[in-house]
Amino acid sequence: MSQRIALFFIFLVMASKVIAETTVLPTIWEADRLTIYSATDLNAIAPLLDTFSAQNPDIKLEYREFNTQELDRAIRAKPLADQPDVVISSAVDLQVRLVNDGYAQPVFGEAVEALPSWANWRNEVIGFTYEPIVFVYNKQAFEEKTVPLTHESLASAMRIDDDFFIHKVGSYDARRSGIGYLVATQDEVTSSISGRLQESLGRARTQVYGQTSMLLDDIASGTLIFGYNLLGSYSFAREKRDSRIGVVIPQDYALVVSRAVFISKQAKHVSNAQRFVNFLISKEGQEVIAKKSELMALTPDIDALLSRQNIQDQTINFHPIPLGPALMVYLDDSKRRRFIKAWESALLSINEDQ
Known part of the structure; x- marks a missing residue:
């Protein structure tokens, strides 16, 4: 990202406390701004922001980064008059619930109409990436071991070779991670x-x-x-620059998350927001995702390593998670409590200090 463009990014990490905050100078015209709240690493999405800024030099971007659950809470805590223009998250269930609760407005454009049905709900929340859920392993540890390629072979390997795996497996905390809860519940829906x-x-x-x-x-x-x-996007990006790890797309089935975006109903810069979201799903935007970013492109005709087509050329049973009201089933308070209780019971010996 160029130094000039970087000056217009306000990077706010909301993990447990604010890391840094830069104030936008009052001399910037309000009409020439675009505020984005996102649960996406800045490094991963920076090429998209940089390209959009280069094409729209009069629009000053304000980008604030959260984790998935904190993003959802931040949106709900803000008065309607103070909502950001655009909201992005891989926790598509939380995004759908925000849209269902009236936080979004329609996105217009030919590119929206061309999206697959599972990546578009009511033209209000749309997916712009194609990110498989994967296994990641340490190559040195598996030099003389068979790497599990399916969910069933992983379950069997952990049972048979428990001394090898004990205390050495990691996953998301379904209690604290929005994407962790989403994929855990979708596993239950998908797999017996x-x-x-x-x-x-x-x-x-x-x-x-x-x-x-x-x-x-x-x-x-x-x-x-x-x-x-x-998340496959971050895992594949790390694998490219770190030879110590390998990534496996499970061969029996692979859940697929499409990072979801919506325009706030109370957005102050609607035309800028419409332009940005349409850029994300345009052919040019998808090319930037596939060739320059650490995300993975939705559009199947981009000939690049991280594009959807290159992944689907493998014999994998992909299960894209459809955007829609079915995702809110596990967000019901009683349903969530029951699921978390069962999850904790199954993983009873988890090290709570992690």
Whole structure:
């Protein structure tokens, strides 16, 4: 990202406390701004922001980064008059619920109408990436071991070779991570062996994390040897620059998350927001995603390593998670409590200090 463009990014990490905040100068015209709240690493999405800014030099971007659950809480806590223009998150269930609760307005444009049905709900929340949920492993640890390629083979391996896996498997904390809760519940919907796999993860004393980057760091260092149900975009990007880890798209089935975006109903810069969201799903925007970013493109005709087509050329049973009201089933308070209780029961020996 150029230094000139970087000056217009306001980077606010909302993990547990504010890390940094830069104030926008009052001399910037209000009509020439675009405020984006996002649960996407700035480094991963920076090429998209940089390209959009280069094409729209009069629009000053304000980008604030949260984790998935904190983003949802931040939107709900803000008065309607103070809502950001655009909201982005991989926790598509939380995004759908915000849209259902009236926080969004329609996105217009030919590119929106061309989206697959599972990546578009009511033209109000749309997916712009195609990110499989994957296994990640430490290559050195598996030099003389068979890497599990399916959910069933992973469950069996953890049961048979428990000394190898004990305390060395990592995954998201479904209690604290929005994407972790989403993929855990979708596992239950998709797979008949999800219960058995959770029990195997519990026997392995699986360590739970709130952030993908920390999981990948520990797998690369050997603190962990295996990561279960990680976001493919961040995992593939790390694999490209770190030879210590390998990534597996499960061959029996692979859940697919499409990072979802919506325009706030009370957006102050509607035309800028419409332009930005249409850029994300345009052919040019998808090319930037596939060729320059650490995300993974939705459009199937982009000939690049991280594009959807290159992944789907493999014999994988992909399960894109459809955007829609069905995602809110597990967000019901009683349903969530029951699921978390069962999840905790299966992973009873999890190290709570992680």
